[in-house]
Amino acid sequence: MSVTQPSVEIGNEAVVRQVGRRGPATSPGLSTHGRGLRTAIHVFLVGLAALFVLPLLIVISASFSSDQALSEHGYSILPRDFTLDAYRFIFAQPDVVFRAFGVSLFVTFVGSFLGVLLMAMLAWPLSRRDFRLGKPLSFYVFFTLIFNGGLVPVYILMVNYLHQRDQVTALILPYLIIPFFVLILRTYFVGIPNEIVEAARIDGAGEWWIFFRIVLPLSKPALATIGIFSVLNFWNDFLQPILYINNQHLYTLQYLLYNMIGNVSAAFPVAGGVPVPLQSVRMSMAVIATVPILITFFFVQRFFVRGATLGAVK
Amino acid sequence: MSISTLPTRRRKSRLRFTQTNRQLAVMALPGVIVLFVMSYLPLVGLVLAFKNYVAFDGIWKSPWVGFDNFEFLFRTRAAQHITVNTLLMNSLFIVTTLSASLFIAILLNEIRLTSRYLSRFYQTSLFFPFVISWVIVSFFAFALLDSEGGLINQALAAVGGHPVSFYSEPGYWHTILVITNLWKSVGFFTIIFLAGIVAINPEYLEASLLDGASKAKQVRFVILPLIAPLIVVNFLLMLSRIFYADFGLFFNVPRNQGLLYPATDVIDTYVFRGLITTGDVGMAAAAGLYQAIFGFLLVVSVNWVIRRTAPERALF
Numbered sequence: 001m002s003v004t005q006p007s008v009e010i011g012n013e014a015v016v017r018q019v020g021r022r023g024p025a026t027s028p029g030l031s032t033h034g035r036g037l038r039t040a041i042h043v044f045l046v047g048l049a050a051l052f053v054l055p056l057l058i059v060i061s062a063s064f065s066s067d068q069a070l071s072e073h074g075y076s077i078l079p080r081d082f083t084l085d086a087y088r089f090i091f092a093q094p095d096v097v098f099r100a101f102g103v104s105l106f107v108t109f110v111g112s113f114l115g116v117l118l119m120a121m122l123a124w125p126l127s128r129r130d131f132r133l134g135k136p137l138s139f140y141v142f143f144t145l146i147f148n149g150g151l152v153p154v155y156i157l158m159v160n161y162l163h164q165r166d167q168v169t170a171l172i173l174p175y176l177i178i179p180f181f182v183l184i185l186r187t188y189f190v191g192i193p194n195e196i197v198e199a200a201r202i203d204g205a206g207e208w209w210i211f212f213r214i215v216l217p218l219s220k221p222a223l224a225t226i227g228i229f230s231v232l233n234f235w236n237d238f239l240q241p242i243l244y245i246n247n248q249h250l251y252t253l254q255y256l257l258y259n260m261i262g263n264v265s266a267a268f269p270v271a272g273g274v275p276v277p278l279q280s281v282r283m284s285m286a287v288i289a290t291v292p293i294l295i296t297f298f299f300v301q302r303f304f305v306r307g308a309t310l311g312a313v314k
Numbered sequence: 315m316s317i318s319t320l321p322t323r324r325r326k327s328r329l330r331f332t333q334t335n336r337q338l339a340v341m342a343l344p345g346v347i348v349l350f351v352m353s354y355l356p357l358v359g360l361v362l363a364f365k366n367y368v369a370f371d372g373i374w375k376s377p378w379v380g381f382d383n384f385e386f387l388f389r390t391r392a393a394q395h396i397t398v399n400t401l402l403m404n405s406l407f408i409v410t411t412l413s414a415s416l417f418i419a420i421l422l423n424e425i426r427l428t429s430r431y432l433s434r435f436y437q438t439s440l441f442f443p444f445v446i447s448w449v450i451v452s453f454f455a456f457a458l459l460d461s462e463g464g465l466i467n468q469a470l471a472a473v474g475g476h477p478v479s480f481y482s483e484p485g486y487w488h489t490i491l492v493i494t495n496l497w498k499s500v501g502f503f504t505i506i507f508l509a510g511i512v513a514i515n516p517e518y519l520e521a522s523l524l525d526g527a528s529k530a531k532q533v534r535f536v537i538l539p540l541i542a543p544l545i546v547v548n549f550l551l552m553l554s555r556i557f558y559a560d561f562g563l564f565f566n567v568p569r570n571q572g573l574l575y576p577a578t579d580v581i582d583t584y585v586f587r588g589l590i591t592t593g594d595v596g597m598a599a600a601a602g603l604y605q606a607i608f609g610f611l612l613v614v615s616v617n618w619v620i621r622r623t624a625p626e627r628a629l630f
Contacts, residue, residue, distance in 0.1 A: 034428075037424065037529060038424060038425050038428060038429075041421045041424055041425050042425065042429070042432065044421065045418075045421060045422070045425075045432075045436045046436075048418070048436075048439075048440070049435065049436050049439035049440065050439075052439050052440055052442075052443065052497060052501075053439050053442075054465075055454035055455070055457060055458060055497075056442075056446075056454065058454070058457045058458070058465060059450075059453055059454055059457055062457060070463055071462070071463065073463070074460070074462060074463025074464065074465070074467070074468050075457045075458075075460070075463050075464065075465050075468075076465075118344050118345045118348065119345060121341045121342065121344060121345060122341075122342045122344075122345030122346065124338075124341065125338035125339070125341055125342040126342070128338060130334060130335075131334075131335060131338045131339075132335050133335070133338075133339060133342070137342060137346065140346070140349070141349065142630060144349060144353040144354070146554075146609075146610055146613045146614070146630075147606055147609075147610045148353055148356070148357075148606060149353075149356035149357045149359055149360050149602065149603075149606065150356075150585060150599075150602030150603070150605060150606055151582075151585050151586060151589060151598070151602060152359065152362060152585065152588075152589050152595060152598045152599040152602050153356035153357070153358070153359025153360055153362065153599065153602075154352065154356045154359075155589055156359050156362065156367075156373060156595075157351075157355055157356050157359060160372060160373075162351075173348070173351075173352065174352060176348050176352075177345050177348045177349050177352070179349070179353075182345070206337060207334060207337035207338055207341065208337065208341070211341065232445055235447070236445075236446075236447035236448070236449075237447075238447065238448065238449045238562070238566070239561065239562075242590070243590070254447050254449050254450075257449050257450065257453075258449045258566075261449075261452070261453075261569065279463075282453065283453065283457070286450050286453040286454075289447070289449075289450060290446060290450055293445050293446070293447075294442065294445065294446075296445075297442060297445045298438075301438065301441070304441065304444070304445075304505075305505050305509070
């Protein structure tokens with residue numbers, strides 16, 4: 001990446017810039033000359049970025065390596081003995097992966113959509129000054145953040161009283177209302193100018209009309225941000241299936257993957273002594289579960305950025 | 315005429331007021347119910363901490379045992395052990411995450427204007443771990459740490475070192491967990507801090523340049539003081555959760571290896587094991603209640619201190 005710099009520069013600097021990328025960092029942080037410092041920063045950040053991406057590369061490479069190469073030479077950045085065997089094995093019984101994929105998709109979409117809707121429906125009244133229950137209900141939401149019963153009572157309730165074992169709702173219910181998100185949405189809603197709401201009311205609009213026709217459209221950025229964090233919550237969850245799911249038909253992708261740590265054949269019943277590429281199958285499953293969320297992430301990155309800043313502004 | 319319209323108008327507005335309130339209450343109701351079921355109803359179940367839970371008898375018919383669960387928890391030193399791990403690891407996480415992301419944000423800010431695309435590339439590479447699930451992170455970690463083919467052991471072998479069996483030696487795990495946590499969360503906080511730095515009025519920075527401040531001085535006397543509130547808010551948010559460990563990290567990355575428990579067992583994994591693996595529900599409930607109470611006391615007292623010193627920063 002070359003940067004257009006003013007042409008009046010000491011030749012020495014340009015050399016440092018070209019060499020500096022590979023060579024040792026040149027006195028970082030002390031140079032008041034912008035260029036040397038910036039070069040050092042680039043060297044550091046390129047190295048850091050490479051380190052961060054490294055594990056992903058190894059796993060992708062392993063998924064394309066033969067099991068024999070993996071056990072002989074170990075993991076590597078580029079695939080050794082390139083093969084599609086692992087993927088071929090997985091998609092030889094496509095229903096296992098596709099079913100898990102389907103369950104994950106269903107839980108993620110239904111859960112996020114319903115969750116965002118219900119959280120907004122809760123947050124909007126809380127943000128209204130003329131709502132008498134606003135204050136007590138805000139505390140009602142907030143209190144769950146600072147005191148909760150923990151895993152055990154919830155588990156007993158879900159299993160023994162709500163009969164949620166092997167129910168798809170068991171994967172949705174626990175993340176439907178996230179108190180922290182409700183409070184973030186409330187803060188956002190407070191910023192909606194009261195005049196707009198008043199004007200609609202004078203025209204005879206009811207609260208539901210105002211909510212769906214004015215509040216929600218005005219809050220698209222906040223809703224999108226909360227939505228994308230919800231999607232992440234549901235897609236990446238592994239705990240609820242561990243707690244409540246035994247039925248293989250309700251395995252999510254993450255749970256399938258979790259089970260494969262111990263035992264690949266538990267997920268993939270093998271017919272007639274076909275040698276299973278154990279290590280690479282695990283790694284290719286990891287890749288299959290990562291790719292959708294990574295692609296999504298690249299498209300909606302800006303919402304994450306907004307979300308990161310939303311959360312901190314109480 | 316004005317006398318006659320006034321009362322009706324008031325009545326009308328009051329009617330409207332109650333109508334508004336009723337509609338808003340109905341709107342909030344589904345969320346209120348879900349929270350009631352998932353967060354308030356379970357509080358009743360905390361009595362399990364004082365019972366010897368027998369699944370067949372249910373919560374109410376299981377026998378009371380008083381403080382036996384707690385006594386056992388503390389006598390076996392399990393409580394001390396998981397508390398130390400939880401607090402120690404979370405403290406390390408807070409310090410490393412905040413300082414590293416602050417440092418990276420300052421670096422990114424320095425190159426933000428001159429190399430836009432590279433800057434975005436760095437941010438993306440640092441942020442992407444945030445969206446990877448902990449189960450998959452455990453695969454990533456395995457590819458690095460595996461005692462046979464793991465990349466680290468390959469590197470060790472290449473320089474003539476002895477292979478390390480990471481998954482059976484607890485000694486390495488505090489470091490491994492700190493690095494894993496850093497890898498996963500540093501991008502997120504970098505973005506928060508970068509947004510804070512970008513929002514600084516450029517006039518301050520220009521003024522400091524005119525006064526001949528070096529970069530280091532600029533960071534020290536302009537940038538840091540101006541984003542201090544942001545640092546404090548995030549620090550307090552993390553501090554208030556210090557009794558709660560990130561279950562995904564502590565459960566998945568060490569692969570639930572018993573040998574590693576001395577370093578990796580935290581309150582949340584202990585509760586999970588009591589509930590699911592060993593079936594010691596009463597103990598698990600006791601550990602959960604202990605966590606809830608101390609977590610609560612901590613938040614309240616931290617908030618109390620802030621209210622006295624800097625009320626505008628109070629969490630509630």
